[in-house]
Structures are given as C-alpha cells and as structure tokens.
Amino acid sequence: MMVRFAAVLLAYLASISVAMAQPADPLPSWNDGAAKTAISDFVARVTAQGGRDFVPPAERIATFDNDGTLWTEQPFYFQLAFAFDRVKAMAPEHPDWKTRQPFKALLEKDSKALAASGEKGLLQIVMATHAGMTTDAFANLVRDWLATARHPRFNRPYDSLVYQPMLELLAYLRANGFKTFVVSGGGVEFMRPWMERVYGIPPEQVVGSSGVVKFQIGADGKPVLMKEAKVEFIDDGPGKPVGINRFIGRRPIFAFGNSDGDLQMLQWTTAGSGARFAGIVHHTDEVREYAYDRQSKVGKLDKALDAAAASGWTVVDMKRDWKEVFPSLTVAGAAKEVKP
Amino acid sequence: MMVRFAAVLLAYLASISVAMAQPADPLPSWNDGAAKTAISDFVARVTAQGGRDFVPPAERIATFDNDGTLWTEQPFYFQLAFAFDRVKAMAPEHPDWKTRQPFKALLEKDSKALAASGEKGLLQIVMATHAGMTTDAFANLVRDWLATARHPRFNRPYDSLVYQPMLELLAYLRANGFKTFVVSGGGVEFMRPWMERVYGIPPEQVVGSSGVVKFQIGADGKPVLMKEAKVEFIDDGPGKPVGINRFIGRRPIFAFGNSDGDLQMLQWTTAGSGARFAGIVHHTDEVREYAYDRQSKVGKLDKALDAAAASGWTVVDMKRDWKEVFPSLTVAGAAKEVKP
Numbered sequence: 137m138m139v140r141f142a143a144v145l146l147a148y149l150a151s152i153s154v155a156m157a158q159p160a161d162p163l164p165s166w167n168d169g170a171a172k173t174a175i176s177d178f179v180a181r182v183t184a185q186g187g188r189d190f191v192p193p194a195e196r197i198a199t200f201d202n203d204g205t206l207w208t209e210q211p212f213y214f215q216l217a218f219a220f221d222r223v224k225a226m227a228p229e230h231p232d233w234k235t236r237q238p239f240k241a242l243l244e245k246d247s248k249a250l251a252a253s254g255e256k257g258l259l260q261i262v263m264a265t266h267a268g269m270t271t272d273a274f275a276n277l278v279r280d281w282l283a284t285a286r287h288p289r290f291n292r293p294y295d296s297l298v299y300q301p302m303l304e305l306l307a308y309l310r311a312n313g314f315k316t317f318v319v320s321g322g323g324v325e326f327m328r329p330w331m332e333r334v335y336g337i338p339p340e341q342v343v344g345s346s347g348v349v350k351f352q353i354g355a356d357g358k359p360v361l362m363k364e365a366k367v368e369f370i371d372d373g374p375g376k377p378v379g380i381n382r383f384i385g386r387r388p389i390f391a392f393g394n395s396d397g398d399l400q401m402l403q404w405t406t407a408g409s410g411a412r413f414a415g416i417v418h419h420t421d422e423v424r425e426y427a428y429d430r431q432s433k434v435g436k437l438d439k440a441l442d443a444a445a446a447s448g449w450t451v452v453d454m455k456r457d458w459k460e461v462f463p464s465l466t467v468a469g470a471a472k473e474v475k476p
Numbered sequence: 477m478m479v480r481f482a483a484v485l486l487a488y489l490a491s492i493s494v495a496m497a498q499p500a501d502p503l504p505s506w507n508d509g510a511a512k513t514a515i516s517d518f519v520a521r522v523t524a525q526g527g528r529d530f531v532p533p534a535e536r537i538a539t540f541d542n543d544g545t546l547w548t549e550q551p552f553y554f555q556l557a558f559a560f561d562r563v564k565a566m567a568p569e570h571p572d573w574k575t576r577q578p579f580k581a582l583l584e585k586d587s588k589a590l591a592a593s594g595e596k597g598l599l600q601i602v603m604a605t606h607a608g609m610t611t612d613a614f615a616n617l618v619r620d621w622l623a624t625a626r627h628p629r630f631n632r633p634y635d636s637l638v639y640q641p642m643l644e645l646l647a648y649l650r651a652n653g654f655k656t657f658v659v660s661g662g663g664v665e666f667m668r669p670w671m672e673r674v675y676g677i678p679p680e681q682v683v684g685s686s687g688v689v690k691f692q693i694g695a696d697g698k699p700v701l702m703k704e705a706k707v708e709f710i711d712d713g714p715g716k717p718v719g720i721n722r723f724i725g726r727r728p729i730f731a732f733g734n735s736d737g738d739l740q741m742l743q744w745t746t747a748g749s750g751a752r753f754a755g756i757v758h759h760t761d762e763v764r765e766y767a768y769d770r771q772s773k774v775g776k777l778d779k780a781l782d783a784a785a786a787s788g789w790t791v792v793d794m795k796r797d798w799k800e801v802f803p804s805l806t807v808a809g810a811a812k813e814v815k816p
Binding site: 194197271315317324328332338339340341342346349350351353358359361374375377378381382383384385386400403404407 | 679
C-alpha cells in the first residue's frame with residue numbers, strides 16, 4: 137500500500153514538473169503532426185542566437201495570402217459579397233441597372249446570366265461599387281458592411297470566419313520577432329479598414345490589388361483622395377512577388393498561401409538563401425468549412441499542390457491538422473482586440 | 477563673507493538640481509528657437525496620455541521627403557549622379573552612345589547639350605541605367621556606387637551628406653513611438669539599399685517612384701524580378717498623398733519636406749483631424765550647404781513657402797536653426813550603425 141502511494145505521489149510530482157517545464161502551447165488549435173512541427177522547428181531555427189539559420193529580427197518577414205488562407209473564400213470571395221450588397225443598396229439611384237447587365241442579373245438573382253457576364257461583368261460590378269468616392273468614404277462603407285452583413289451558410293459576420301489556427305500562428309510569429317504582412321489579390325482599400333482589428337496587422341503591412349487614386353482639392357478647399365474606376369495593380373500570381381518587392385522591398389523568409397495564385401509568392405520566398413518556410417492551407421473539411429482543390433473555380437489549388445510535393449513545402453490538411461477552424465463567436469470578439 | 481559664500485553655494489546647488497532635472501537634449505544639433513520648440517511641443521502633446529491631443533502609437537505616422545530634406549540635393553539629385561556615373565561605366569558596352577544623345581553630351585561633359593535634351597533626355601539616361609537587370613543586381617550597383625563615389629564639392633561619400641539635425645529628429649520621433657517613413661520622388665529601388673543603415677528606416681517604410689518590375693523564372697529555374705524600362709509611378713507632388721495612401725494606408729500626423737514637390741503631402745497631412753505637424757527645411761546656408769528657394773531648378777520652394785506662411789507650418793531656417801549641418805565623418809559612421 138505504502139509503495140503504491142509512493143508511486144502515485146511520484147507520478148503526480150513528475151506530471152507537475154513536466155507541466156512546469158513546458159511553456160503554454162502557442163498553437164493550441166493545431167493538432168500535433170508534421171505541419172505543426174514544421175512551423176515550430178522553423179521558428180526555433182531562425183530565432184536561435186548563434187545558430188546556423190539565425191535571421192536578424194528586421195529580416196523576419198512573413199507574408200500571408202488572405203482569401204482561403206486567413207479567412208474563408210467560399211461560396212465566393214467576401215469582397216464580391218460586399219460588391220453585390222452594394223449594388224443592391226445603390227440600385228434605387230441607378231434605375232438603368234434594372235435593364236443593364238450584369239446589374240440586372242444580380243438584382244434579379246439570375247445566377248446563370250450573372251455567370252454568363254464572366255470576369256468582365258464582375259469587373260463592372262467592382263468598378264461601379266468601389267470607385268467614384270473618396271478613400272475615407274469607401275473605408276466607412278466596408279466597416280458598415282462588416283458590422284451588418286452575414287455569411288449565407290454560417291450566418292456569422294464575415295470577419296468572424298477567420299481561421300483560429302492562423303490567428304495563433306500570426307501571434308506566435310510576432311512574439312518571435314517576425315513582422316507579419318498580408319499579400320492578397322483582394323483590394324487593399326477593402327482590407328485595410330479591418331485587418332488591424334481582426335489580425336493585428338496594421339494598414340502599412342497590408343499589400344493588395346488597387347485601383348487608381350487621384351489627389352484633389354475639394355469644393356471646401358480640403359484635399360481628398362478620389363477612387364477612380366481604373367485598375368492599377370493586380371496583386372495575384374506573378375503579381376505577388378512584384379507586390380512584395382514594391383511594398384515591402386525585402387524577400388520574405390516565411391509565406392503561407394492556399395491556391396495557385398500564391399505559387400509565385402511561395403517560389404520567390406523559398407528561392408532566397410538561408411532558412412525558408414512555405415506553407416499551404418489545403419481545404420479538406422467540408423463539414424466544418426469547405427473541401428476543394430484542383431477543380432475549384434474559387435481558390436483553385438493545382439500547380440501549387442504539385443510544387444509543394446516536389447519542393448517539400450508544408451501542406452496543412454485542415455481536417456486533420458486543425459482542432460478548431462473558426463474562433464467561437466465570443467473568442468472572435470477577443471480576437472478583434474488583438475493589437476499589432 | 478559668510479553670506480556671500482552661502483549664496484554661491486545655493487546658486488551652485490540650484491544649478492546642479494536644474495542639470496539633474498533636465499534630461500539630455502534629444503535634438504542637440506538644433507539651436508533653440510521657434511522650430512525646435514514647435515517640434516518638441518508637438519511631440520509632447522501627442523504623447524501625453526490622457527491629454528486632449530493624445531495619439532495612439534499605431535497612428536503616429538511621420539513622413540519625410542528625402543532629397544533636400546534628409547540629404548543634400550545640389551548641384552543635382554544624387555540619383556542622377558549615380559545614373560551619370562553608370563553611363564560612364566557602361567559606355568564601353570554601348571559604342572552607339574558616342575554618337576547618340578543624350579549619352580554623347582554626358583560622355584563629352586557637354587552640359588549645354590545635356591541641358592538641351594531636357595526631361596526626356598534625363599528619363600532616357602535613367603531608363604538606360606536603371607532597367608534591364610534584376611532588382612538584386614541593381615541594389616548591388618547602388619551599394620557599390622555609394623561606397624566609392626564622392627560629392628564634387630564636399631569630396632565626401634554621398635550618404636554622409638545627410639543632415640545631422642534630421643537624423644536626431646528621426647531618432648527622437650522613434651523614441652516617442654512614431655513610425656518613420658520616407659516619401660520621396662526618388663526611385664524606391666535606389667533608396668532602399670542604404671536607408672536602413674543611414675536613417676534607421678527599413679525597406680518597407682520607404683515609399684518612392686518606381687519602374688515596372690516583372691516576375692520571371694530564370695534559365696537556372698530560379699525566379700527573378702526584372703526591372704523594365706517603363707515608369708510605373710511618380711511619387712512627387714500630388715503623387716505623394718497617393719503614394720502615402722497606397723503604401724502606408726494611414727494619414728501621417730507629422731510630415732517634413734523642403735520643396736513644392738512636398739506641398740500636397742503637407743496639405744494632406746495637416747487636413748486630418750487632431751494635432752498635425754508640417755515642417756519645411758529652408759536652404760539658407762550657402763557657406764555650410766546651399767542657399768536656394770523660389771528660383772531654383774532643383775528643389776524649387778515657392779508655393780509651399782507661401783502655404784507655410786498662410787497655414788502656420790514650421791519653416792526651418794538652416795543657417796539659423798541648425799548648429800551642425802552634416803555629421804562629422806566619424807559621426808556619420810556612427811549614424812550608419814543606427815538600428816530601426
């Protein structure tokens with residue numbers, strides 16, 4: 137009896153000492169496995185003072201795609217949901233839209249006719265809803281929309297459909313001296329109004345596509361920046377390394393994407409000398425989120441999946457690797473308090 | 477006698493306590509006066525917790541023009557000196573330049589013919605020397621040039637002709653939670669290779685003009701970014717608020733310039749709500765540096781000087797307000813050690 141008591145006591149003491157020796161897991165929503173290990177190992181290597189792979193903090197640049205990497209991108213990019221809602225809200229001021237495509241199709245919920253309008257139609261919708269106003273006015277529209285709009289399947293605010301494991305990864309990297317950037321095909325003016333609150337990433341660390349903006353002195357003598365209906369830069373595919381060069385001016389050592397639009401960013405990142413990390417979020421969980429890859433219209437992942445296999449990049453299997461996908465709505469509120 | 481001794485002792489003790497109460501001057505190269513006071517007062521106001529003008533650190537964005545504001549811009553922009561030196565170095569590979577303007581004029585030091593080639597000629601020279609190579613190769617050319625070239629009047633490295641009072645101002649702002657940016661008409665690829673070392677401003681906080689860059693997979697299968705001979709963006713005049721919006725995405729609360737090319741940046745900065753600071757370096761010291769303003773071909777300061785008088789912006793009189801202009805060459809070395 138006494139021996140058994142001593143054994144229990146020893147086991148108990150051992151469990152305490154293990155608990156004390158292990159700091160809190162910085163990635164609690166990641167299941168143990170190859171992906172989590174690859175991330176932790178990389179961070180340990182580049183932050184080990186005097187180690188062979190040490191990288192000074194100023195060079196610890198980490199870039200993240202947004203749609204499908206930090207938040208959901210199905211059933212269509214959330215920025216399009218914003219544009220569609222804007223068309224509905226603006227329709228009373230545009231009576232011609234009742235008879236003009238692609239607006240007619242959108243207002244009549246004629247998804248076949250809308251699809252038939254193709255990329256050209258989508259661009260018309262984006263231009264009609266993203267231009268002809270000041271940058272400040274547009275930012276307010278985005279904030280108002282996020283506060284009221286709900287995702288059709290999850291019935292939650294769009295900015296609560298962010299990936300809890302990726303929020304933890306962003307915070308973990310920053311705690312290890314990384315500077316975290318978004319490098320997205322999304323519009324930069326659409327992303328900046330909320331990313332500091334939701335991801336802890338300030339406006340100057342958000343790289344994206346943009347339209348032409350013009351400086352003007354308004355009627356009241358005050359300067360404004362007017363958004364024009366003209367594409368300036370598409371930060372997607374081969375545009376991502378170009379955007380990284382233009383906005384950041386330093387090659388990342390760590391990059392995460394989820395689609396073929398991220399292939400060149402991952403190639404550019406890993407082609408640098410020294411330790412490099414490339415990660416891909418593979419959407420494999422149709423129950424908790426969505427499952428799609430090579431055949432998907434939105435977020436097609438085909439060439440980049442082959443490149444990952446050939447180059448040893450880390451592929452995150454959402455179903456297997458993530459304990460949680462979205463923050464609970466209460467936690468989402470907490471996530472919004474994250475500071476840069 | 478005893479009374480006099482006591483008075484001297486008291487005065488001495490008082491001087492000690494004053495010396496102890498005053499922290500070291502963060503702007504030692506600035507003479508006391510309106511400019512220095514305006515800067516110190518502004519920083520005190522926006523950093524006073526609970527004060528009416530308090531600004532959270534994330535919003536303490538400070539933008540600085542470069543040519544004529546942080547370093548000298550006479551007798552011509554240093555980037556042009558780089559381009560001219562490149563033409564000379566590249567001439568053996570371009571025999572046609574011997575007979576082709578504006579290259580012929582430059583190689584023959586025919587300043588009249590060079591001037592006659594005008595802005596178009598200058599652009600040809602910039603394109604011939606800034607394109608047709610990778611971004612990495614160009615950065616190396618800039619670093620090599622700075623290490624060897626000397627300014628024609630001062631016979632010093634170009635990157636030692638930076639203004640000591642402005643280096644102190646950058647450090648002072650950063651010590652008070654500001655994020656310092658360069659917003660310059662100069663080429664962004666020309667500035668980024670040295671600004672972190674010289675100003676403590678990392679590449680991602682340098683905004684400038686740019687040429688088109690294209691992503692390519694090289695013959696060795698490695699990706700490169702190629703600089704093309706096509707202007708993409710001119711970050712000058714009305715382009716400065718546009719560049720600030722594009723790269724920073726947040727309106728500065730503090731901006732410094734020295735010419736009419738900075739007018740719109742200063743207007744944009746001061747038109748925001750809350751406390752705002754606009755400063756202009758007025759070149760009034762032909763002995764220690766140069767004296768020029770309304771009539772100058774380089775760095776013309778005319779409309780912005782009128783706007784400063786009308787709007788109460790701070791005008792720095794270089795001759796009167798600056799104790800030192802350039803760092804001593806030893807101190808310049810120290811300045812190069814500044815970390816972001």
